[in-house]
Amino acid sequence: xxxxxxxxxxxxxxxxxxxxxxxxxxxxxxxxxxxxxxxxxxxxxxxxxxxxxxxxxxxxxxxxxxxxxxxxxxxxxxxxxxxxxxxxxxxxxxxxxxxxxxxxxxxxxxxxxxxxxxxxxxxxxxxxxxxxxxxxxxxxxxxxxxxxxxxxxxxxxxxxxxxxxxxxxxxxxxxxxxxxxxxxxxxxxxxxxxxxxxxxxxxxxxxxxxxxxxxxxxxxxxxxxxxxxxxxxxxxxxxxxxxxxxxxxxxxxxxxxxxxxxxxxxxxxxxxxxxxxxxxxxxxxxxxxxxxxxxxxxxxxxxxxxxxxxxxxxxxxxxxxxxxxxxxxxxx
Numbered sequence: 428x429x430x431x432x433x434x435x436x437x438x439x440x441x442x443x444x445x446x447x448x449x450x451x452x453x454x455x456x457x458x459x460x461x462x463x464x465x466x467x468x469x470x471x472x473x474x475x476x477x478x479x480x481x482x483x484x485x486x487x488x489x490x491x492x493x494x495x496x497x498x499x500x501x502x503x504x505x506x507x508x509x510x511x512x513x514x515x516x517x518x519x520x521x522x523x524x525x526x527x528x529x530x531x532x533x534x535x536x537x538x539x540x541x542x543x544x545x546x547x548x549x550x551x552x553x554x555x556x557x558x559x560x561x562x563x564x565x566x567x568x569x570x571x572x573x574x575x576x577x578x579x580x581x582x583x584x585x586x587x588x589x590x591x592x593x594x595x596x597x598x599x600x601x602x603x604x605x606x607x608x609x610x611x612x613x614x615x616x617x618x619x620x621x622x623x624x625x626x627x628x629x630x631x632x633x634x635x636x637x638x639x640x641x642x643x644x645x646x647x648x649x650x651x652x653x654x655x656x657x658x659x660x661x662x663x664x665x666x667x668x669x670x671x672x673x674x675x676x677x678x679x680x681x682x683x684x685x686x687x688x689x690x691x692x693x694x695x696x697x698x699x700x701x702x703x704x705x706x707x708x709x710x711x712x713x714x715x716x717x718x719x720x721x722x723x724x725x726x727x728x729x730x731x732x733x734x735x736x737x738x739x740x741x742x743x744x745x746x747x748x749x750x751x752x753x754x755x756x757x758x759x
Contacts, residue, residue, distance in 0.1 A: 454571070457620070466506060469482055470608070505591075511577045519546065537554050554589070574729075626647040654699070667724060669723075717744070719741050
C-alpha cells in the first residue's frame, strides 16, 4: 500500500505552509482525455475540522460541502465521469504501487488505485478505479497521457468519479498538495493531454491529382491540449494518420509517408496554444474519379485525438487521367 499518513499537530501546520506556496507551471496535465469532464470537489488546503480553503483562496468556516470547489478535509480532486472512462497518467513516471481487489461499485476503504512516481520526486494517485480497470503493473514506465486505468466507483465512493491526488514528500512524510493552487499544470486552467482544432490548410477545397503523380498538401491545427506536441521519434509524438477506420492503408500514400497509414508527424514541436503544421504528399494511385481521405491526429502509441474537434478533417480528392499532348499541325 502507499503508506499515506494523515498529518496532525506540527505536521498539519507544515502541510498548510507547503500548500500555500505558489509555484510556476510544472509538467502535469489533467488525468483523463475527455474535455467535457469537470471538477466536482478540489483539495481542502486547511485540514482543520470545519474550515475549508480552496485553490482560489476562498475560505469557509461552516463544515459544509461546496460543489465545484471543496469539502472539509478533502485531500484530492474529484472528477465525475462515467464508469470505465479512460484514466491517463498526468506525467511521465514509474508505477510504484497499485491495488485491484474491489468490484467496480463495491464499498470499502479507498478502492482500486494506481500510484505513480515522477522525475520531480512527487507522486500521483488515482483512486476508485473499476474492477479489472488497472491497465499497468508495478515497475512499468508510463508516458504522460498514456491510458493507465478505467474509472469506476470502488471504495468509499458516492457516484462514479476519479479521485486524483498529487503527493509531495517532506521529512519522510507524504503530503497531499493542490495542483490548482500551486499552478502545477502545463496550462492554466489545466487541460487534458491531447486536444486540437482545425486552423487552416493550403487548399480547403478538392485536390486534383494526375493519376500516377504526387502533390504536396499541408494542414494546420491549433494545440488546444495540455502537452507540447513532440516531433521527434519518442513515444507520444504527434502523427497525422488515416481515420475511419483508424490506421487504414491509404490508396493515396506518397513516398514521404512513414507507413501505409501514417502520413507525417508535426513539422516542429508545438506548445499548447500554438499552431502546428503537418506537411505530406498525396499520390494519385486510384483510377480517375472523386474520392475522399479522412485523417486524425494521434499521440503515437498513446491516444487518438477527438476527431470531431479537428473539424472532422478529410481531404476531397479528384484523380484525373494525364492530359494527352496536343497533336502538331500536319500530323494524323
